[in-house]
Amino acid sequence: MNQQPGPRAVSPGLRRVADYAWRLLILGAAVYVLFRVLVRFELVFIALFIALILTSLLWPPVRVLSNSMPRPLALLVTGLGSLALLGGLGWLVADSVSNESSSLASEFRGGVDRIRSWLQGAPFHVNPSTLTNLQSKLTTWLSDHRSTLINQALSEASRIVDIVTVLALSVFCALFFTSSGDRMWSWFQQQLPLSSRETWSRCGRTAWHTFAGYTRGIVLVAGANAVMVGVALKVLRVPLVLPLTLLEFVASFIPLIGSPIALAVATVVALASRGVTTAVIVLVLIVVIGQIEGHLLQPFVMGWAVRLHPVVVAVCVIAGTSLAGLAGAVVAVPLASIGWAVWRALREMREPGFESSPHG
Numbered sequence: 001m002n003q004q005p006g007p008r009a010v011s012p013g014l015r016r017v018a019d020y021a022w023r024l025l026i027l028g029a030a031v032y033v034l035f036r037v038l039v040r041f042e043l044v045f046i047a048l049f050i051a052l053i054l055t056s057l058l059w060p061p062v063r064v065l066s067n068s069m070p071r072p073l074a075l076l077v078t079g080l081g082s083l084a085l086l087g088g089l090g091w092l093v094a095d096s097v098s099n100e101s102s103s104l105a106s107e108f109r110g111g112v113d114r115i116r117s118w119l120q121g122a123p124f125h126v127n128p129s130t131l132t133n134l135q136s137k138l139t140t141w142l143s144d145h146r147s148t149l150i151n152q153a154l155s156e157a158s159r160i161v162d163i164v165t166v167l168a169l170s171v172f173c174a175l176f177f178t179s180s181g182d183r184m185w186s187w188f189q190q191q192l193p194l195s196s197r198e199t200w201s202r203c204g205r206t207a208w209h210t211f212a213g214y215t216r217g218i219v220l221v222a223g224a225n226a227v228m229v230g231v232a233l234k235v236l237r238v239p240l241v242l243p244l245t246l247l248e249f250v251a252s253f254i255p256l257i258g259s260p261i262a263l264a265v266a267t268v269v270a271l272a273s274r275g276v277t278t279a280v281i282v283l284v285l286i287v288v289i290g291q292i293e294g295h296l297l298q299p300f301v302m303g304w305a306v307r308l309h310p311v312v313v314a315v316c317v318i319a320g321t322s323l324a325g326l327a328g329a330v331v332a333v334p335l336a337s338i339g340w341a342v343w344r345a346l347r348e349m350r351e352p353g354f355e356s357s358p359h360g
Contacts, residue, residue, distance in 0.1 A: 035323070039324070042324075042327070043162060043165065043166050044169070046166055046327055047165075047166045047167075047169040047170045047173065048170075048173060049331055050166065050167070050170035050174075051169070051170045051171075051172075051173035051174040051177060052174075052177070052211060052215075053215050054170060054171065054174035054178075055174050055177040055178050055181065056211065056212035056215040056216065057215065057216070057219070058075070058078050058079070058082070058174065058178045059178055059212070061074075061078045061081075062074045062075050062078050062178055065077060065078065071179060072179060075175065075178055075179050079175070089246065092242055093242055093243050093246060096240065096241070096242040096243060097240065097243060115271065115272070115276075116128075185204060189201060189204075199346070199349065202345050202349065203342045203345055203346065206341050206342055206344075206345040207338045207341065207342055209341075210334075210337050210338050210341040211334055211337075211338055214333070214334045214337055215334075218252070218253055218255075220297075221252060221293060221297045222248075222249045222250075222252035222253060223249065224293075224297055225248055225249070225252045225259055225289060225293060225297075226245045226246070226248045226249035226252070227245075228285075228289055228292070229244065229245055229248040229262075229263065229266065229285070229289065230242070230244075230245035230248075232282075232285055233245070233266060233270075233282075236270065236274065236278050236281060236282070237274065237278075238266065238269060238270045238273060238274055238278065238282070239269065239273050240269060244262070244265065244266045244269065247262045247265060247266075248262040248263065248266075250262075252293075253330055254317070254326075254329050254330055255313055255317055255333050256313065256314055256317055257317065257329070258329075259286075259289060259290065259293065260286050260290065263282060263283075263285060263286045263289070264286070266282050267279050267282045267283055267286075270282045308333070308336060308337055308340065312336065313333055313336075316332040316333050316335075316336045317329050317332055317333065319332060320332025320333075
């Protein structure tokens with residue numbers, strides 16, 4: 001009697017790949033669900049993210065002042081000092097714009113005429129009638145779409161309420177995180193099973209140290225970029241130096257692409273107000289400052305906090321931008337840095353010879 005051959009055994013390699021595959025599918029589904037929840041509560045997530053940034057910046061001065069006064073009083077002094085600093089910057093920007101507004105109009109009109117003459121000369125030799133037709137078409141398009149542009153501006157202005165709400169919630173949470181964040185974290189750990197508290201404690205400390213280090217590092221990098229841009233624009237006598245410097249500082253919080261975008265705005269202002277030569281010099285600044293940031297500031301200042309390859313940073317920024325726009329570009333790198341740091345901490349805990357800290 002002939003026996004039928006049994007089913008062929010699955011090779012160990014294929015079985016291992018299948019085990020990893022279904023785990024990755026479950027992990028991917030969990031990440032997708034988490035992403036959908038975050039999108040649903042986007043404003044809350046942004047508010048908490050800003051609150052953590054404020055906490056990481058407020059905590060060092062509060063900790064120093066707490067040595068000589070109660071922590072609530074130290075927090076009050078630090079908060080009032082921060083508000084005074086922000087208010088002073090806002091007043092300086094408004095004063096700069098108001099003082100230069102009278103001369104800016106004439107400078108920009110002269111700049112437009114210089115740009116037109118430059119395009120008509122070598123090496124472009126653009127026909128003057130072409131520029132006139134282009135200007136008339138642009139004016140006609142703006143006139144025809146005026147109502148649409150006004151409605152769009154009004155709809156965007158309605159988001160001011162969302163912005164104010166997010167900022168208020170951020171400041172509210174930051175005050176509590178700074179004053180009693182350690183007690184809140186201890187309470188959270190007490191709700192966990194005893195066997196997992198050490199793991200959560202190590203991962204939490206690692207995540208916070210990484211996030212705080214990234215925040216302070218990016219502030220230092222943004223400040224250095226803003227100082228270089230401000231000094232260069234002042235030497236070149238480009239108008240609106242202070243607003244453009246502040247724009248450079250804020251834009252530097254978006255890795256890789258923020259600083260070039262801010263300098264592109266400065267290039268347009270330089271072209272319209274000071275001419276082609278100054279605009280070309282500002283364009284060269286984009287390359288120079290990019291090299292200084294990429295080869296000196298980022299490795300020196302950020303290397304100890306964010307151990308990510310530049311390719312990973314670029315992919316994170318692009319992926320975050322495609323998923324969540326500007327907010328995604330800002331949060332992508334710190335989230336990736338935290339994830340990588342926590343993964344390394346968990347891997348170290350699994351290594352033989354690892355001893356947990358007796359203080360947790």
